[in-house]
Structure formats: structure tokens, C-alpha cells
Amino acid sequence: MAERIWDKYISTRDREIFEGSGYGKRGGLGRRPAVLVVDLFYNFTGDVLKPITESIGEWRNSCGEEGWAAVYKTAELLEAARSKNLPIIYSNAQRRADGQDSGRWKAKNHRAMEKTTSGGLGTEICKEVAPQPKDIQLLKLKPSMFFGTPLVSILNDLDVDTVLVTGLVTSGCVRATVTDAFSYNFSVGVIEDCCGDRWEVSHAVTLFEMDAKYADVISLQETKEYLGTIDEFSLPNNILQETC
Template identity: 30%
Template sequence: MSKKAVIVVDMLNDFVTGCLKCERSSRIIAPLKKLIETARARGVPVIYSNDAHYKGMDKELEHWGDHAIAGTAGAEVIEELKPEPGDYIVPKRRYSGFFQTDLQLILTELGVDTLIITGLHCHMCVRHTTADAFQWGYKIIVPSDATDAFTEEDYQMGMKYLVDVYGADIKNVDEILESL
């Protein structure tokens, strides 16, 4: 039997309502909340992979401008999806949740072999986190209704890439909950 974990990527104020607002993000909040709450209730670890940039220093800021600066409200998880005691929070300074973070160590210590990767954006941070998850040998599930991107084109391209290149299993949240 597989040991799963839910990875919540960048569901932060700056991406949902702030300076890099994704207008489409509101449609994934309810399904994502349902997934997170059910995971917690069933003892499945919930891990938040959050941008937490250093102002004036991080490479991403050169391209995207200041966003999700560590210690600011913009870098906090949106109120509807706030971490709870027992959840894990992994700050990141690049697109991938694995790059020079504790994510791999946490997953190893938890004995996880399957990742349910959610959040924003399936063509950027979700994509790069999925790439590294693939390199580490994880089975990857991506909920179609709990991840999104700036545009429908970005979403479709991102999801197709996750399937074609990393063999991600795309399911909706209700389908995932059946096997959680």
C-alpha cells in the first residue's frame, strides 16, 4: 500500500489576491480545502511548499518582480487553506519545492512514496516540483480541480506536460479521496 502526502504549492496571498494574482485561483480553493481536510482526517501528511523570497536577492524576483517576500503577508497561505498544527511548511526560493529545501528529507522520514501535488502554477512551480519528485522516484498524482495557472492555455499546456513527461496521474479531488 502506498504512503501518500499532499503538497500544496504557493497558495499564497500574493498569488491569489495580491501582486501576482491568478484570477483563476478562486476556483481551486474549495476542492483543495476538501482534499486538505480529508487528508488530515485520514492521517495523510499535508506539506505546504511556499515561496519565501529574500528581497533584492532571489533570481525569480528579477523576472517576476517582488512577490512572496519572506515575513510579509503576501508570503502567507490564504486564510481558507491555513496550515494547522501537524502540517509541514517548507519555504522555497525557487520554482521547485525540492530545490535546496527540506522537502526530500521530510518525505523520506515520513516514508512517503506517492505525492499529490496541488496549487499554483501547473506550468511553473507545480511543474518544477513535479520534475524533481519524478527524479526522486515518487509516484505523482495531480488533481485537475486543485491546481491551476494564469490562463486556460497555461493550464492545459502544464497538465499535458506533467502527464507526457513525468507520467503524472491526473484525477479530480473526489477520485483521489476514494483512495486516500
Template identity: 30%
Template sequence: MSAQDDYKQRSYGEIPVGTGSKPGIVVVDFQKGFTESQYPLGGAPLVMRALENTAKLLDVARACDVPVATCNTAYMNEREMPYWKITAVRETFRHDHPSAALDPRIFDPDYDLFVTKKGPSIFFNTGVADYFAKERVDTVIVTGCNTSGCIRASSIDSFSHRYRTLVPEDCVGDIEEQPHRDNLRDLGRRYVDVVDLQAALAFIESWHASKATAAA
């Protein structure tokens, strides 16, 4: 019996998370340091695919009045940082470094809540959960990079905050495909529903239509 079959036999992943009464979207670390190839961590193909698909998702979400929270990771200096083991993070993830700026393809400063996070999760000490509480969000769609790091951490924190959590596979990305697949598989066994862009769009559009019907 494979490990995957053993997990299944022990009931992992049997119960879907499903969707609730109102979506919200988090957009994790689509800053230029990850989306522009001139920087050491930038331009990974899976990240660029995720950026393109997230931009499509956000166009629809904003038109439907879905709350969006987006973040970068940046520090004053190395003294402020946690003990990152990544040289490129220590050298470039600074407030005054151009790689810290959000990619304009996914960021609308007039619509999105913007926070700067200091750890892996967009929810850790940022106020995003407070924002979603005010907006009465109960279902969080997680997008961004990297799947094995900040997406995993943000998804687990979303779960811990008792949100129904959806992770569209094609709206998140990583440096390599194997960690991307492995982490989504493990998240999907325990905490989230792994979906795709089309499923996320269908949920948002269905929610918007039901809201319009209720208001009529």
C-alpha cells in the first residue's frame, strides 16, 4: 500500500471544506522580488503562471465587491528580520529596495487592503483577520507565492482562524514543481480544499448573484 493510500484509508481528506456565505481573497507576496527575473528570487515559471491567473481572479473579485487583502514581505534592516536562511531575502527584502514593491498586475491601491508582513503568514500580526471579521468573510481564497512557504503558512493560519479555506492550484506558485505539488497535497489532506481558478471564479460569481437577488 502506498503512503497516499494509507492516508486515505485513515480518513484524511474525506470531508470537503466547502464554501460559506462570503468570500475574501488574500494575495501573498506578489512583490517584484518574486515576479521580476532581474531579482534573485524572481521569475519562476510557476509563480508567473500564478500571477497571471490571480490577476484574472482579482478582476472578477473586485467587480463583485469581494474584500481583497494583499501583502509584501519587507524589513527596515537585517536586525529586524527573523533568522531567514535565504541570502536573497536578507539582502533585498528591505522597505527601501525596489524588489519590495507589489507587482502592479495584481495590486489596486484604491481597493485592496495592503499590509507588510514580517513572517511567513499574511495573518500573523497584520490585522487581516480583523479586516475580514468586519467584512463578515467566512471563506478565504489563498493566492500568491511560494506554495511551500508563505502559502502553506497563510493557509494554515486561515484554517486556524476558522475560515473555510480554498487554494486554487493555478493561482499559487513555487520555485520548483515538486514542493508545489507536495505541499498542496498535504494541505488538501488536512486543512483546505485545493481547487482551480475556474472553481474560485464560479464561487465568487454565484455569491455575487445570490447577493444581488437578495437585495432585489
């Protein structure tokens, strides 16, 4: 079996328990996927590619080079997804300047209010993965793309059975989105190359845990191969379509 990114963090004891408990079975993906792009905006990458130790001085949430790697790989994924006409849904997070909608975020980070309000570069989606006119954008204030947004309603209306999740950060908003998608009974693919995190161990172990219980963690190449097996996405009959 090919080595996985999390292997070096899993002890012999934990590996034995994992294998004995039955977790890690491939869940499989459906035939009507949508792509969820989680928080690929400049607050999480910085405005230019720099090592994270430099980037966080100005951009406290930056994932540095790992974040930009996720952006570039997601751009490849979106090209493949658009060739199949898949729904593509983005999340963004913008807050009021007075912090009244920040909730508990302020309690856990003394820099919580930096560059988070609308109108600044920090809340713009990276141009390499910029939404196209037909794509959907959702504003969220909490980790999951599902919490406090109409995402479930949108996916149900589109008759989506699978979500392909990309974005930042793996151990935070990506994981929260994945567990909620699982809870709503969607099949979930996490595209490993298209995710990133500030902390190497958090990234690796979170991928391990999601792959064990909530999702299939797959590579960009595997995702492209999967997309090659499905039909072009068509809107359900109940959705009004423009006619010429």
C-alpha cells in the first residue's frame, strides 16, 4: 500500500486498533457531485507566496506555501470540474468592523479582528480560483460551510449526492464542512492536494481521521479519473432554465 501523509504520525498501537475496529473502508462517491471550495481567500494565503513564518506577520491566518499549493491544485480541479459542468460553491468569511458578528472567534485569538472585514483584499477569493458567473458564493461566520447558510437546500435542489471538498484549513473549516456533509448523508471526497493547513501534524492527522470515518481522502489525480467516469452534470427538471 502506498505511504500516506499521516503514516509517520500513527503509532503501532493505534494502527492495530484502527485495523481491528473496521474503520477506513472506502465509502465511494456518487454520480452527481458538487465542488465545495472552502475559504480560499487571501486571509488564508497571504497576498503573495511566502514561507508561512514570514507571511503570518502580516496575515495572521496565512498557510504560506502550503496554502498556495492548495490554491494551484484547486485551480486544476476546477478546470476539470467545469468540463463536466459541476456545481461549484465557494465560502467566504467577512465580518463587521465592530466585531458584533464575530462570536467566539475573539475569545481564542488576540489578533482575531485583523483583516476580516468586507472590502479589503483579505476577504477576496484568490484570483487563481476566482468564481465564474454561474458559481455560487456563500457567506459564513462559523467553521462549517453548512452552518447558518442555505448550502443543504442548494445541494438538495440540485440533486447532488456527493461533495468534493477543497480548501483551507484542513483541521478547521475543511473538517467542519466534511463532518456536516457526512451528517447530511452526502458522499464526501476530500481532495488531499487541494487542502492545506498551518500546522503539518494537524493537516496529516485530520486527513487520517476524515479518511477513517467521514470521507474518502483522495488525490487530485484520482479525482480527475473519477470525473472521467461520470456524465456531464445536468440541472434537475424542477429548476427553471433559460431558453433561447
